[in-house]
Amino acid sequence: MAKELLKGNVAMAEAAVRAGCEAYFGYPITPQTELLEHMAARMPELGRAFVQAESEVAAINMVYGAACTGKRVMTTSSSPGVSLMMEGISYIAGTEVPMVLIDVMRGGPGLGNIAPAQGDYTQMVHGGGHGDYKTIVLAPASVQEAIDLTALAFDLADKYRAIVVVLADGSLGQMMEPAELPEMQPLKKQLPDWAITGEPGRDRRLLTSIYLQPEDEETTNIRLQRRWMEIEANEVRYQEYFLDDAEIVLVGFGTAGRVALSAIRHARAEGIKVGLFRPVSLSPFPAEALRLVARKAKAMLVVEMNAGQMLNDVRLVTQGACPVDFYGRMGGVVPLPDEILSEIMRLARFTPHDLNGHTRAAWLDRLEVVRGAK
Template identity: 70%
Template sequence: MSKELLKGNIAMAEAAVRAGVEAYFGYPITPQTELLEWMSERLPALGRTFLQAESEVAAINMLYGAACTGARVMISSSSPGISLMMEGLSYIAGTEVPVVLIDVMRGGPGLGNIAPSQGDYNQIVHGGGHGDYHPIVLAPSSVQEAIDLTVLAFDLAEKYRSIVFVVADGNIGQMMEPAELPPMRPVRTEYPDWAVRGSMGQARHFLSSIYIEPKDEEVANYRMMQVWKRVQENEIRYQEYYLDDAEITVVGFGTAGRIALSAVRNARLQGVKAGLFRPISLNPFPIDELEKISQHTKKLLVVEMNTGQMLNDVQRAVKGKIPIDFYARLGGIVPFPDEILAEILRINQEEIPLEGDPRQRWMKRFAPVINWKN
């Protein structure tokens, strides 16, 4: 295989095709529609299932049905569509069937806009649907990583019978850059024991999220936590840049992390010992790794394209041991590397208090940027 110039949405779609996806269901929504369009051409040509549903509500329930057959299945959408899928997702979680979802996040809340955002972090990482469940959440910062994580998502989904999200933002979905696609895997011909495919002379199968006796639901919830414990032990993913001697560590995921890397490199050129920690698995979150970093770096700067949703998880890891500052652009605005660089340089000069809310301090600094008048 060689590198090609690929658009993120199409790269993720083709990666799924090559990972052996058997069925895709979706509904058009910007900025992920190219993914659906790609699937509409590729999957029928390969004799696999593509269906444009009447809504995201229907699409997620089609996915649920197809997942119950043990087939490799995927769905994609963008923020408002993902909100509509939360009911079905909760049922999928409760039934413990593997599915892959791609969320190409856009500005919100509400109809918002179609520009890149990271505003769905809490909804996806910390729940969204009702009840107790934990999806695996992976965040790419390049087209290549989007390809690799999409393939990984299918393997993890099946290994843990889990929901796996790939959370890209409009930037990753719409951007074109050179990347290499994986070789085509054959579609599998054997299905797991739990799959509902008609009894075909064997024992009857039944799949459901219903546990009408609370004592049974309690056991089911406990079992799911046992699975989640294994995920936490084995599936933490992150990337470190220039952290060996970093005094200021920037923490950012996805597009924000990628832009922060440019800022970190520029800071290095100016003699500032900056580094970057980029969580790839947002769930499970690399808590222990961040805690270790907080033991040998002096200050943290969390950069996000939301109002500090991951910041809470970083604070949980750092436990108030070192000061944290926060920087964000909101509502579909992508930060420039220079904005983050300015923050790194400021932090390098200023003392940051250990106490107080980094978000509140950022709001004060940020007000002039949007000409906010009190």
């Protein structure tokens, strides 16, 4: 297929259709609405299920029901809507049925705004719903990658009976880029042996997340943990840019990683040895790879569109192998390459040996200066 100019939201929707998504349930919310609208047009014309639910709570529970049939199923939303889905996500995780969720993140907390942000890192990567469960979280940085990861999400969901989240943001959802869509995949012919299908001539099946005996619930938890270790061993994904000789290493995902890369190209032109580590799977987190990078780096700068939600994970993983600094914008503000470039320049002039735990306080002080300059 040839490249075409595609809007992120539409591209992800069509990628899901072509990956064999048989049921979609969603609720309108900006900045992901075109995704729902595309599914509203496409799914019925293909004879597949589409329901505009009365709320995100209902949407995720419709997904829950459809996921129990073993067919490929998806919902999409944006940050406040995803918060509402947390109940269903926990149930779906506890029932061990596969589903795909695309979260096109926006500014928060609260109603926030409809501008791009990355404030859902913690709620998606570290849970949000109750109980011990993990979701696979994939963070694209371009429309093409959003297409590819959406297709991958369905495969991973099926393989591990897992919830797979494509964590995009408003800019990825709204931007148009040349990208190539995959071929239409055939629909799943064989349903798994746990699927609720109402098929005559076999023993009845049950899918539930209630195990009244604590020992039984613990057995389920052990199974979830074991499966997660398998995912950690096999499904780590990341991208490295200019890291061969890098002294300063930027760490950023999605749009923040993409803006960081622009800044890095400018800095390289100035002769600064700086590179980028971009986690693609935020969960499982590319811990081992990042640890190796940290051992060779003089300093790291984590760049995010939040107050440093991934920063905590980077610190945990690198365990002081190098100083870890932070720069972020919040509330829907996207950092400009120039802002990140001046951060790189700062670290190039003065590479800290130790940040004394004041990383965030110092960042907020610098941020006030950046804001005051406008």
